[in-house]
Amino acid sequence: MSETLVTQSEKYLKKIQSKPILAESIEDFESFIEIFIYLKKNLEHLQNLRNKMEIRGFTSPYSALKRFGKGGGSNTTEVIPDDVHDQSRHAQYFRIKASNKKNILDQVKSAIASHKIAIGHLEEYATITCKKCSQNYKKNNI
Numbered sequence: 001m002s003e004t005l006v007t008q009s010e011k012y013l014k015k016i017q018s019k020p021i022l023a024e025s026i027e028d029f030e031s032f033i034e035i036f037i038y039l040k041k042n043l044e045h046l047q048n049l050r051n052k053m054e055i056r057g058f059t060s061p062y063s064a065l066k067r068f069g070k071g072g073g074s075n076t077t078e079v080i081p082d083d084v085h086d087q088s089r090h091a092q093y094f095r096i097k098a099s100n101k102k103n104i105l106d107q108v109k110s111a112i113a114s115h116k117i118a119i120g121h122l123e124e125y126a127t128i129t130c131k132k133c134s135q136n137y138k139k140n141n142i
Contacts, residue, residue: 005056009049009104013111016042021118029128036122043115050108058105 021039026032053059128137 005049005052006100006104009053009108012045012049013107016111032122032126032128036119039115039119039122043112043119046108046112046115050105050112053101053105053108058101 021035026035126138129135130137
């Protein structure tokens, strides 16, 4: 189940990356609102992904590796080389999966921060000009 969440997150991040936003593309009120809504929707979706990941333990994925310890609780002191090799391969597989989970969570958190910064810039520096009276309005004046 968590693999699908990782795949879902990667696809969504690639989708966001494929549509860059340039400040020069904001020419009028409609384009401003379009970009603002686009960023807000992305932010909401990214926050939902982050919440799902945190619920599924992506914040500390390495804790599952502790359960996969050496020996497995057996009382035998005999060590079979093939078993040791298999255990190390399995442990490596789980470490790779855990690092993938941690990396994608970090990428989603970074995207959330970037979207919040972009929205903050739009809110802070946007000036809307009324077409009828030609008066300028900022966020604080509206």
